Amino acid sequence: MTATNDTAPPKLIVRGIPTEHAQALRRGGPDAHGQPPIAAVARGAGNPCRHCLQLIADGDTKLVLAYRPFGVPQPYAETGPVFLHQTACARYDADALPAWFAHLTPALVRGYDANDWIVYETGRVVAGTELAEACHAILARDDVAYVHIRSRFNCFQCRVERG
Template identity: 50%
Template structure:
């Protein structure tokens, strides 16, 4: 069993209020073009014409060699954090995604990274979690390596 975890609401609200991103900069404001602008909080595509934020995100609490930082999008207006049992919208719009397992030390567990077809995400998550040294998984864009969501054991 696993759970797809979106960015925490307090962190997102701070960014929506103009708080600093992973590089200490204020999020940029832009207008969504629709598909291709996935919000990492509600895990839906930001509707075309709606305001969005573009910012640097590091999904790790501390900097270290494996703490990747990259661009993400968020809805500019408050949205509800994704909490569901189904695959979220943003993980159904691309033909494949990069999945990687991480240990308790927030470092990549070698041998877990794989570009996975969208219809095999659930099976790949189960395969990665079969390893006892994996604490959690990141789902990233297979094309641009952008962080999409975290996967935790339930």
């Protein structure tokens, strides 16, 4: 009889940007640079909403804005452009990455500590199909509080935590 390993990696918690923040931006609230979001027509398939983590349909209106996924400015609080659906959508909060993330190639992943500083040894560039595995490996470290996934252009995609 052979022994089997029935231990699966712990689940991930994948989250879009907080609903309260998305709602404030949709009402014209300031982005990370103090500017109101800009409404634009989505063209093509590369327009992910950072709240619901779904792609904004070609021809739909999106909001374009600067986003900083940290509570306060500090040296490691990167800011970059993101998109949001112009109309309300449900926040993504699930135990798996959206299926379309497999096409997010290459993608950047890196862990952050409890002070929101980058844990340098965790930074990786991976294929979209390797994102879940990379997140599990980074979150296995005791000094990592959470992971950010970013596009190849360094645009924030989502936050990933331990399940």
